Amino acid sequence: MARRRDLPLERDGTGRFLPWLIALMVYLACLALAGAIMLDEASGRWQSGLTGTMTAQIPAADSGKSDEHPATIAAVLDVLKNTPGIRDAQPLTTDSVIALIEPWLGKGNVASDLPIPVLIDIQLEENATFDTVALAIQLEQVAPGTRLDDHEIWITRMLRLSQTIGAVAMTIVILIGIAAAATVVFATRTGLAVHQGAIEVLHIIGARDTYIARQFQVRAMSLALRGGLLGLILATMTLALLAGIAGNLEGPLLPQLAVTPSLWGGLAALPLAAALIATLTARITVVRTLSRLP
Amino acid sequence: MLRFQNVGLRYGLGPEVLRDVNLHLAPGSFHFLTGPSGAGKSSLLKLMYLGLQPSRGNISMFNQDIATIDRAELPGLRRRVGVVFQNFRLLDHLSTLDNVALPLRIAGAKEGTVRDHVAELLSWVGLGNHLDVHPPTLSDSEKQRVAIARAVIGRPSLLLADEPTGSVDLEQGLRILHLFEQLNKIGTTVVIATHDRGLIKRFSHPVLKLERGKLKINRRAAPPASPASPENQPPENSGGQQDGPTS
Numbered sequence: 274m275a276r277r278r279d280l281p282l283e284r285d286g287t288g289r290f291l292p293w294l295i296a297l298m299v300y301l302a303c304l305a306l307a308g309a310i311m312l313d314e315a316s317g318r319w320q321s322g323l324t325g326t327m328t329a330q331i332p333a334a335d336s337g338k339s340d341e342h343p344a345t346i347a348a349v350l351d352v353l354k355n356t357p358g359i360r361d362a363q364p365l366t367t368d369s370v371i372a373l374i375e376p377w378l379g380k381g382n383v384a385s386d387l388p389i390p391v392l393i394d395i396q397l398e399e400n401a402t403f404d405t406v407a408l409a410i411q412l413e414q415v416a417p418g419t420r421l422d423d424h425e426i427w428i429t430r431m432l433r434l435s436q437t438i439g440a441v442a443m444t445i446v447i448l449i450g451i452a453a454a455a456t457v458v459f460a461t462r463t464g465l466a467v468h469q470g471a472i473e474v475l476h477i478i479g480a481r482d483t484y485i486a487r488q489f490q491v492r493a494m495s496l497a498l499r500g501g502l503l504g505l506i507l508a509t510m511t512l513a514l515l516a517g518i519a520g521n522l523e524g525p526l527l528p529q530l531a532v533t534p535s536l537w538g539g540l541a542a543l544p545l546a547a548a549l550i551a552t553l554t555a556r557i558t559v560v561r562t563l564s565r566l567p
Numbered sequence: 568m569l570r571f572q573n574v575g576l577r578y579g580l581g582p583e584v585l586r587d588v589n590l591h592l593a594p595g596s597f598h599f600l601t602g603p604s605g606a607g608k609s610s611l612l613k614l615m616y617l618g619l620q621p622s623r624g625n626i627s628m629f630n631q632d633i634a635t636i637d638r639a640e641l642p643g644l645r646r647r648v649g650v651v652f653q654n655f656r657l658l659d660h661l662s663t664l665d666n667v668a669l670p671l672r673i674a675g676a677k678e679g680t681v682r683d684h685v686a687e688l689l690s691w692v693g694l695g696n697h698l699d700v701h702p703p704t705l706s707d708s709e710k711q712r713v714a715i716a717r718a719v720i721g722r723p724s725l726l727l728a729d730e731p732t733g734s735v736d737l738e739q740g741l742r743i744l745h746l747f748e749q750l751n752k753i754g755t756t757v758v759i760a761t762h763d764r765g766l767i768k769r770f771s772h773p774v775l776k777l778e779r780g781k782l783k784i785n786r787r788a789a790p791p792a793s794p795a796s797p798e799n800q801p802p803e804n805s806g807g808q809q810d811g812p813t814s
Contacts, residue, residue, distance in 0.1 A: 279669065281660035474656050477618055478717075479646035480673045481639075564638070567620045 279475060280468045280485070282492045287463040291493070291551075292500030294456050299504025299547050300511075302449045303540050307512055309442030310536045316435035320428055327395040327405070329353065329362070332418040333388035346391055348415040353393065356408055358401030365392045446543075450550055457493055457554040464489060465562055476566055486559035490552045497551030501544025508540065568594045568756050569615060569725060574624035576610055583622070584610050586780040592725070592758065597751045599767045600760040602777030608760045609653065611777060612727050615758065616650045617641060629724065646674050649723030649755075653730045655714040657702040663689060663713050664698040670721040688716050692746075707734035715743060725756045732766060740766060 282288065331349060334342040346364055353362035365373075370389050409421040465472065475485055571590040577583045584607045592598065602608055613619040614626060617633065626633045628644055636644075649670075657666050667685045672678075689695055692712040702710055711734045718726060726747065732740030744759075744766065751757045758775075761767065767774060774785040 279658065279661070279672075281658075284660065470656065471658050473618075474652075474658065475669070475673065477616055477645060477650055478670050478673055479642045481642045484673060567617060567641075 278488060279480075280464075280471055280488050282464060282468070282488060285464065285467050287460050287467060288492060288496050291456065291460050291496045292503065295453060295497045295500030295547050295551070296504040296507070298449045298453045298456075299501045299543050300508045302446045302543050303505060303508030304511065305442040305445040305449075306539050306543065307508070307536060309439040310533075310539050312435050312438050314533060314535070316431055319431060324428070325397050325399070326424070327397065328422045328424070329393040329395060329412060330420045330422065331391040331393070331416050333390050342391075345416045346393075349393060349412055349419060352408075352411050352415055353395055356403065356411075358398050358403040359395055360398045360401075361396040363394050365394060450546070453497075453547055454550050454554045457497070457551045458558050461489055461493065461555045461558040462562065464492075465559065472563075473566075476563070482560045482563040483556075485563060486556045489559045490555040493551040493555035494548045498544060498548040501547040504547075505540060505544050568592045568596070568629065570625075570627045571614070571621075572625040572627075574614065574621045574626060576607075576614060576619065577622045584780050585614070585621075585777075585782075588624070588782045590775070590782060592756055594724070594756055595751065595754050597748070597757045597772040598759070598775050599770070599772055600758055600775045600777065601762065601764070601767060604762075606777040607780050608777055609729060611782070612650075612729050612758070612760055615725070615727050616648050617645055646670065646721060647724040649718035649721060649726045651711075651714050651718045651726075651728035651731045653733065653760075655702075655710045657710055657713055657717075659702050662699045662701055663694060663705070666702065666713055667716045667720050669717060674721060685716075685720060688720055689713075692716050708736075708739055711735055711743070715746070719746075719750060719755075723755060726750060726758070728757075728759045730761055731759060732761065732763060737766075741769070744770065 329349060331342075331345060334345075350362055350364070353359050367389060370392055373392075374389075405421060405423050409419075412419040412421055472485055569590070569592040571588045574585060574588040574590075575583050576585040588611065600608055600611065610619070614621055617628070620633075629647060631640070631644065633641075658669070661669075664682065664685050667689060668681045671681045671684065686695065686698055689698060692715065694709060694712055694716070697705065697709065702713065705713065711731065715728070715731060718728070728747065731743055731747075735743065740763070747757050747759065748770075776783045776785060
């Protein structure tokens, strides 16, 4: 263990820019990772909310009001409740349906003569399996135009989108890690050139390559940790700002921007990962460079 | 201790600066290394402290063949060699004490003993009041003594000094040579590269002479003709110097 700095690494300019670059990289990585984690959590919530449910949609009556064809609704409910595997089926009130439309049309903007379909929320028994196509045909017979939506297509597409965005975010994080490593390599090589004379003296006196490398890696770790923490603080402030702006929007479909424990864990790991990358990169760079000495 | 067999050295694609050097330094021997500027003295010393690899030939040090030894073992060999560089090569950001302590710390000595040992040696070379002074504020003579202290603090088996008296007056130079002779008496093999023929004449040690990259030996069996020690007393002859180089 180097008990003191035999090389004046803190006095040269090579490490001056490193914390700022690492801060920027960690900041970008934090935002990418936060986006991926929040989308993953949102898609998880959507999926769990929609799994085990189906929706039957009965077209609006000629008058436009959903509660004006109770006979049709009753017939559909009768079919549904007598289908094995369906635990419950309840029509949504007109107010509930309007509440679902309002995010797109604005609160109070739903016109009174707008044709509103009847939505029936169907709760399935756990692990229930039945023929949705046959059920859809049955419903069509009792209420022409009725559509049965098991959300499968929507969930599949949404999951695919979520997974793609997650993969892109992870690719960005990995690319940022590679860029950080390249930056440390450059800074370390510059440091090796600046302190070449002192390094030669240490080498001739009998210092092992790892002894010299330790001084560079401790320095790189310190700078990367400092920069990483700065990047994390800036990213947290940015996320808090975005969460505040998103909270003001009446958009229930927007992913929640709350900083959850898993998000915190992921973000807090980034400065540590940056420090680890910097430490290992500095060590490998120095040892490889010094291995060329006799 | 140190053996060169048909050693040649060239830098890059340039001409050979050392040619067919054959040399055997026995344990406890004391040699001067001299020759005109550009003859290859510093290059030969670099080969001796393993700062360079020869272009051809074999070097064995402490009974280990340098060409075949595992690179990880070289630092261990280097720690047994003390080097006084011509331009001192002190680390300016470290204090005098820390400069001299470097070999001990690199070798993993306990910090509690390092300061005492270094302070004692620096007092011995007349720098006891300069422990916390940094090299840029020292005179050349003081830097020279710090460099010498750094070279000998680890009690090396082989001491190599490149113009160790170049920056000091005659009296100080003789004091330094006297120190080297004392180390030699307790078993350290010493090689001193110098231009100073007057200094060499004061001692009876064999002289390695480099001319145009070739090494010659002058065994000089005769005792010194003039006083060698600072106290105008000739130094006692050290053992082992009969087994000198061959060229």
